[in-house]
Amino acid sequence: MSRDDAESEEPQGQPEQLALIRETVREHKARRPRAKPRTWRGAELAARLPVARVLVDKGLAHLDRFFDYAVPAAMDEEAQPGVRVRVRFGAGEREGRREGGGLINGFIVERRADTDFTGRLAPLAQVLSPEPVLGPELLQLCRAVADRYAGSLADVVQLAVPPRRARVEKQPSARRPPRPQPPAPGGWTRYPQGPAFLEALAGKGAPRAVWTALPGPHGWADELARAMATTLAAGRGALAVLPDGKSAARVDAALTALVGEGQHVLLTADAGPEPRYRRWLAVSRGAVRAVVGTRAAMFAPVRRLGLAAIWEDGDSGHSEERAPQPHAREVLIQRAVTEQAAFLLGAHGCTVEAAQLVESGFARPLAADRETVRAVMPRVRTAAEGDEGRDPAARSARLPSMAWHTARDALERGPVLVQVPRRGYVLRLVCERCREPARCAHCAGPLQATGEGTALRCAWCARETPEWRCPMCAGTRLRGSVIGARRTAEELGRAFPSVPVRTSGGEHILESVPGRPALVVATPGAEPVPEGDGYAAALLLDGWALLGRPDLRAGEEALRRWMGAASLVRPQGEGGTVVLVAEEGMRPVQALVRWDPAGHALRELADRAELGFPPVSRMAAVTGPPDAVEALLTSAQEAGLPEGAQVLGPVPLPVVEPGRPRRPGDPPPGELWERALVRVPRGSGAPLAAALKTALAGRLARREGPVPHVRVDPLDIG
DNA sequence: TACGGCTCTGAA
DNA sequence: TCAGAGCCGTAG
Numbered sequence: 152m153s154r155d156d157a158e159s160e161e162p163q164g165q166p167e168q169l170a171l172i173r174e175t176v177r178e179h180k181a182r183r184p185r186a187k188p189r190t191w192r193g194a195e196l197a198a199r200l201p202v203a204r205v206l207v208d209k210g211l212a213h214l215d216r217f218f219d220y221a222v223p224a225a226m227d228e229e230a231q232p233g234v235r236v237r238v239r240f241g242a243g244e245r246e247g248r249r250e251g252g253g254l255i256n257g258f259i260v261e262r263r264a265d266t267d268f269t270g271r272l273a274p275l276a277q278v279l280s281p282e283p284v285l286g287p288e289l290l291q292l293c294r295a296v297a298d299r300y301a302g303s304l305a306d307v308v309q310l311a312v313p314p315r316r317a318r319v320e321k322q323p324s325a326r327r328p329p330r331p332q333p334p335a336p337g338g339w340t341r342y343p344q345g346p347a348f349l350e351a352l353a354g355k356g357a358p359r360a361v362w363t364a365l366p367g368p369h370g371w372a373d374e375l376a377r378a379m380a381t382t383l384a385a386g387r388g389a390l391a392v393l394p395d396g397k398s399a400a401r402v403d404a405a406l407t408a409l410v411g412e413g414q415h416v417l418l419t420a421d422a423g424p425e426p427r428y429r430r431w432l433a434v435s436r437g438a439v440r441a442v443v444g445t446r447a448a449m450f451a452p453v454r455r456l457g458l459a460a461i462w463e464d465g466d467s468g469h470s471e472e473r474a475p476q477p478h479a480r481e482v483l484i485q486r487a488v489t490e491q492a493a494f495l496l497g498a499h500g501c502t503v504e505a506a507q508l509v510e511s512g513f514a515r516p517l518a519a520d521r522e523t524v525r526a527v528m529p530r531v532r533t534a535a536e537g538d539e540g541r542d543p544a545a546r547s548a549r550l551p552s553m554a555w556h557t558a559r560d561a562l563e564r565g566p567v568l569v570q571v572p573r574r575g576y577v578l579r580l581v582c583e584r585c586r587e588p589a590r591c592a593h594c595a596g597p598l599q600a601t602g603e604g605t606a607l608r609c610a611w612c613a614r615e616t617p618e619w620r621c622p623m624c625a626g627t628r629l630r631g632s633v634i635g636a637r638r639t640a641e642e643l644g645r646a647f648p649s650v651p652v653r654t655s656g657g658e659h660i661l662e663s664v665p666g667r668p669a670l671v672v673a674t675p676g677a678e679p680v681p682e683g684d685g686y687a688a689a690l691l692l693d694g695w696a697l698l699g700r701p702d703l704r705a706g707e708e709a710l711r712r713w714m715g716a717a718s719l720v721r722p723q724g725e726g727g728t729v730v731l732v733a734e735e736g737m738r739p740v741q742a743l744v745r746w747d748p749a750g751h752a753l754r755e756l757a758d759r760a761e762l763g764f765p766p767v768s769r770m771a772a773v774t775g776p777p778d779a780v781e782a783l784l785t786s787a788q789e790a791g792l793p794e795g796a797q798v799l800g801p802v803p804l805p806v807v808e809p810g811r812p813r814r815p816g817d818p819p820p821g822e823l824w825e826r827a828l829v830r831v832p833r834g835s836g837a838p839l840a841a842a843l844k845t846a847l848a849g850r851l852a853r854r855e856g857p858v859p860h861v862r863v864d865p866l867d868i869g
Numbered sequence: 870t871a872c873g874g875c876t877c878t879g880a881a
Numbered sequence: 882t883c884a885g886a887g888c889c890g891t892a893g
Contacts, residue, residue, distance in 0.1 A: 204893095205893080207870090207892085207893095208870095214892070217893090218892075218893040219893050221893090238893085239870095239871095239872095239892090239893090240870060240871090240891095240892055240893080241871060241872065241891055241892045252870080252871070252873095252891080252892070253870035253871030253872065253892095254870070254871080255870050255871090255892095256870095266893075270893065272893055273893055854889090854890085
């Protein structure tokens, strides 16, 4: 039946009545939501502190300030700092007449005796709930995050305070349970500084550590939980931020095993809004002192925070997508400093940022000695690509023969992990002879092929390099290969016909696999955790693809992925072996063989310092329509870019490939946008953000057309 | 955010 | 000439 048929299906004889009913419903709908709340004009005001300073829930840069409202006497009691309110906002006072302006949500940040506003204050329209959800500490944190990222306070508050659920607010939170007993140090005794770190936590100190976790599929989650439990036992709160729900659930379970239920909550997106708000409220009310969660939990208002911890800070899951796109590591550092809490950054690998925290003296390294590392790490061997030997089985699987033999032997003893590259990596240009990345002579940005011919253009400053010559080996030929057909699970299955093959990646991610012999094919980051003592072996087949990505972090990221997989493999004493298919001489390959992620990160850091890259410098990306970008840069200059600021570009932005969801800062379909990078010396991040913020606010206030997107610490410079 | 005020349009 | 639609500017 077509739509038209359905519409003509009205009962015969009463169309007028139906029309009448429809009309009434429409009128009703039109009228009901417009019902104006009482205007409090002329109403009696609160006797004490009759002014409420309000943060209006609007993330516009030029409205990033507080507004004062009068507090009607009837709201005096509930209108406390931190509560959600509704206020009239908009439409000014003209010729003595004030009317209109829409109702908008906000938060009271302060009750005051007076105002510096010269006009007449509008009254608060409504106190939405007496629950103080935006306390002074959380407000201060949000302000600091907004300032660091050139964002507005309202935007950050929106990330930090979950939307209200009235039903949940009415329920009281359970009473806070008594302090747990301090746990035994457990696996921390494997690290020379481990027990001392726990003792500092127990003594309410604020130690800061970059923890290079020993390999092993299960140790780290328990150790992280022990650090939290130690903090709880000392009477302070603890917060751990994990890159995904899966790892958060593991730490949550480990913490439950140590301190039981009731001491902590798990804050992840997959819990659903209502349970999530219930847990968040329990934290906000102080009924729960410990939080394990994914990135939104970085703002959790844990009382008397004693430990702020992050696991795998290199994982992209730690970077918030919504404006102003703060990173969990930076937010937790901020909290550790202002709330005088301990800071623990743990990972199997080591990011350049983590190395810098150590280098700058902010944090101390917390790592095991070489002997311990060697005892628990798997044996790591490299194999050259295409080194298939004469072995027909290896050839058919397109595996280097050593990888094939390793897998075959290991399959007698347990599961074997095979890490394969994901589709769609774009490769960067490197010297064909020595694999040195091709860089711009002017700003050291990455060079890109322009298409036809040999012209190379810098992806940062757009300058062309007509004749490139490798600064390391004087080579003149470049390599930038394309990903061909990938080894598939089927090919492997044919090479090992008697073994079950399981796959994990993309939409279909396996959380864990049994400890029985099986081939487990996974893309990086989707490796299932093996039950029992780990994989018998791992084959890392994606070396060249990971290393060839056109990203500043390619090496670091490759090593992180390899270490993530290799950490799931048994110690070499138990036969655990990792075969990495990659060029032996490359730095990240060497770092894996020696199991030295911190050393690798330090060397990367030195390189970045030499080239002026983050995190040694601070960068911000400005993206938008060409004239908007240019105008914003000009007004940022006028607002006062810090000494030594350098503008790179702008360059045209690649069009977002169809199908990929648009992220903030991406051009809308069909529009040609540009991106400029602003680089300042380390330590000048604050004035850089301030200048950009001023420029944004000016452009918004003057309504000069489209407003560019600003991102501090852009991820994909590269 | 949603209101008042302004301009623009089309029909009488 | 006027009513209505739609956009703009505003912000306690």
